[in-house]
Amino acid sequence: MLINENLILLDLNAETKQDAIEALASLGYRDGRIDSLETYVENVLQREQTYTTGVGNGVAIPHAKSNSVKEAMIVFGKPTKAIEWGSLDDKPVDMVFLLGVPEDGAENLHLKIISQLSRKLMSEEFICTIRNATCKSEVMKALGDI
Numbered sequence: 001m002l003i004n005e006n007l008i009l010l011d012l013n014a015e016t017k018q019d020a021i022e023a024l025a026s027l028g029y030r031d032g033r034i035d036s037l038e039t040y041v042e043n044v045l046q047r048e049q050t051y052t053t054g055v056g057n058g059v060a061i062p063h064a065k066s067n068s069v070k071e072a073m074i075v076f077g078k079p080t081k082a083i084e085w086g087s088l089d090d091k092p093v094d095m096v097f098l099l100g101v102p103e104d105g106a107e108n109l110h111l112k113i114i115s116q117l118s119r120k121l122m123s124e125e126f127i128c129t130i131r132n133a134t135c136k137s138e139v140m141k142a143l144g145d146i
Contacts, residue, residue: 002072002073002074002113002146003073003074003075003076003139003140003143003146004031004140005136005137005140006027006030006031007027007028007031007033007073007074007075007076008027008075008076008077008136008139008140009023009024009027009075009076009077009078010077010078010133010134010135010136010139011078011080012024012077012078012079012080012096013079013080014077014079014083015081015083016083016084017048017060017062017083017084017085017086017093018045019083020060020062020077020079020083020093020096021041021044021045021048021062021096021098022041023077024075024076024077024096024098025037025040025041025044025075025098025100027075028040028069028073028075028098028100031073032070032071033069033070033071033072033073033100034066034068034069034070034073034100035068035070036068037068039066039067039068040064040066040068040069040100043064043065043066043068044062044063044064044066044098044100046064047062047063047064048062052085052086052087052088053085054085054086054087054088054089054093055087055088055118055121056087056088056089056091057089057091057121057127058082058091058092058093058094058095058127058131059093059095059096059097059121059127060083060085060087060093060095060096060097061096061097061098061099061114061117061118062096062097062098062099063098063099063100063101063110063114064099064100064101065101065102065103065110066100066101066102066103067102067103067104069100069101069102069103070102071102072100072101072102072109072113073098073099073100073101074097074098074099074113074117074143074146075097075098075099075100076095076096076097076098076130076139076143077095077096077098078094078095078096078130078131078133079093079094079095079096082094083096094131095127095130095131097117099113099114099117101113113146116145116146117146120142120143120146126142129142130142
């Protein structure tokens, strides 16, 4: 399973995208999905420098393939205050989906997760459900089959 309730933070207190990435990555570390928090965060931030992961509509999908990831994951965070992300639509982010996959043999899995999440994000109903979620089980249900 790519996500569980330990990987959801509905009150993400972050001022910057780096703060958000670090806070969400720490959930993955505590859940045993990452063996080096520092390496994984560095990998995500390197990826972030090449092209923004702020995809628009208040959504960011920071991600990395990393040797520090032991088990693929989706970590979801809903910031308490929108975060400036340098998004494609120049609007701040209020939903962050942090993805992590192991470096070895992860190419197809990485693309599959991004593809499935992107398809869901095309649904206004899905976005409203996630944006208005007040408990972790609502997020889990909405993400469903990813």
